[in-house]
Structure formats: C-alpha cells, structure tokens
Amino acid sequence: MHKDFLWGSATASYQCEGAWNEDGRVESMWDRYLHEHHLENGDVASDFYHQYEEDIKLMKAGGQNAYRFSLSWPRIISDREGTINPLGIDFYNRVIDCCIENGITPFVTIYHWDLPQYWQETGGWLDHNVCAAYDHYAKVCFDHFGDRVTYWATFNEPKWCLVNGYLIGNYPPGEHDVQHTMNAAYNMMFASALAVRTFRQGNYQGKIGIVHSYTPVDGVDDTIQTQIAVRNADNYSNNWVLDTAALGEFPINLVTRLSQDYDIGLMKPEELKIIKDNTVDFLGLNYYARSLVKPYTHGETQLQFNNTGKPGSTKIVLKDWFEQVMDPKSEFTEWDTEIYPRGLYDGLKKAYAKYDLPIYVTENGVGGA
Secondary structure, three states: OOOOOOOEEEEEHHOOOOOOOOOOOOOOHHHHHHHHOOOOOOOOOOOOOHHHHHHHHHHHHHOOOOOEEEOOOHHEOOOOOOOHHHHHHHHHHHHHHHHHHHEEEEEEEEEEOOOEEEHHOOHHHHHOOHHHHHHHHHHHHHHHOOOOOOOOEEEEEHHHHHHHHHHHHOOOHHHHHHHHHHHHHHHHHHHHHHHHHHHHOOOOOEEEEEEEOOOOOOEOOOOHHHHHHHHHHHHHHHHHHHHHHHHHHOOOOOOHHHHHOOOOOOOHHHHHHHHHHHOEEEEEEEEOOOEEHHHHHHHHEEEOOOOOOOOOOOEEOOOOOOOEEOOOOOOOOOOOOOOOOOOHHHHHHHHHHHHOOOEEEEEEEEOOO
C-alpha cells in the first residue's frame, strides 16, 4: 500500500462506544429519544469504550492505516457552561495514542449527531447559542488532541441528521417542520465555519474539512424541465452543505426560492461573512447511491424511506421541486438502495471540478441490512 493512501474504517461515537453513563458522560439527545421511545439503543453498542485496544489492533492486522471516528460531545463537555470532563479527555487521548502506536492515522470527526441533551432541552440546533457552544467544544478538542490529529471534520452529514430530525421526523427531535429544518441547517453550517475559524486562528497543525452524505443527481433526460429538477434536487441533497462549506455561500437560487415561502431572517450579514471567510480544506464524501430525478408532476411532498426491507416502499417527492425515480435498468437492494458504483466515479469528478479541493471517500458501499 502506498504510504500516502489512507485505507480504513469509520465509526460514530454513539453507534459504537456504549458506556453511555460511565466516567462522567452525560446524556445525549439520542439516549433520551431512544430510551423514551423504547427503541434499540446505544447503551452498550459494540462496547468500543472498553474494547478499543483490541479493535484498533484488529484494524492494523487487517492492513488498515486510517481510522475515522467521532468524539462524543456529551463525554467531553458536561454542561451548558462548558465544563470539561477530564475522564472523557483521557479516553480519547488513549484512543488516539493507540491508533498512532499501531500505525493508524486518526481522522477525527468533532460532531456525529450526538448533541448533549442539555442543549436539546433549549431547542437543539434551533437554538443559536448552540453555535458558540459547539465552537467552544471544538476548541477544547483542538487543544487536547491537536498535537497528534492532523485530519479534522467539523460535522458528519449535516443533511442526513437535520432532514431526518426536523423534516422527516425519524431521528431526534422527531419534527416535521420546513422552517425548523432551514433554521437548524443554517445554525449547523454557521457553527462549522466558527470551528474552521478557531482552528485557523489557533494555528493548529493539519487540515479541517466536513463530511457530507453525497448523493450525485442525474436526470431522466436532457430537457430543460429535467435540468431544473436536477438543480432543485442537487440543492436539496448536496449544495447547501458543499457550496456553503467549500465556497462560503449558500446557493443563492435555493435561498431565493425558500425566501418566497419561509423566513430567512436568521441569516445575518456578519455571520454570512464568517461563513464566506472560513471555508474548509477538504471534503469527505459518503457515497451509497445516486439520485435519479424527473420534473415534479403532482401530489404533496413525500419523504418516505424504506426501513422495513420490503422493496418498493421508498417515495421521494418535493412538491414543485422534483420527483425521485427508480431506474428500471438498475439493480436495487431490499432497502431500495440502487447498486450503482458508477455514481461514485461520476460524483467524485463532478465535485472535484466544482470545488477544486482534496476529496476523501469517507464512506461507501452497498446499502444493505
């Protein structure tokens, strides 16, 4: 393997660590949500908190030289006042040191969805104060781990967690509100820019980027109506994250369209300048499938995803924007995920041509059970 080629695995703190109430870790919004709804939870998960040394040694034995993992905000910061939990810091110091001892480059995500419950109680990502709190949390991470970490990602998949949390309603906080989705999206992208600014002002080593749930968009034909639908779908799926993080601005045609029906007053000029001046060093792209779309025809907005393993139950329609269709020539998993490896090739070329930044394939595969 070439020494500059990073090949490894990825995890998220809540999905792998367990130890949900050990060593000073406080409750996350996922803990509260899954416990209240009596759903499968991450109380133990794969017990990475206690088994990390074995797991990392197995990565090395398997020929991996990189590990993308996220830090748990509730494990590091104990309250809204920003109190640091030293046991949380100690844990991640041990994980990072173990990676380095095994020749594995740590690729660290600051936020992978597990907002502390103490912030969710004030409104979560609808509370603009969370932006400054996130910036403080990011600086704590830079200060304690930045001497050994050279790859940082501010957020993992803003679109996926926010659309599911505030629009579709199957993630916490379980809402169905377009205005709230917009406000949360603005706050998260502003928070990302704040962390980039803090990283640069602190002269920490390495690079800082963002990781996006990348869905390259294709149209069913080359008509102008379809190309408009493609642009609408690209704005919904990709551009509000990638354009904002990499180019420093929200897509103006998206903002213009949303402003016709919703309030965009949260977007302050002084904050938009911070976003403009603090773009990322690289993009991490998570690819599982493309989106094939046609012009909108009729009906209300539907964002129905197959969570049952029964093929054909996915329905994605954004009223007056676009409709997603399933290519009759393609093969799909039982979860309605198109098996389309060419989408990764086409998508990488498209993203590189547009943003001219280093790109890491941070997740990819076949979306099965």
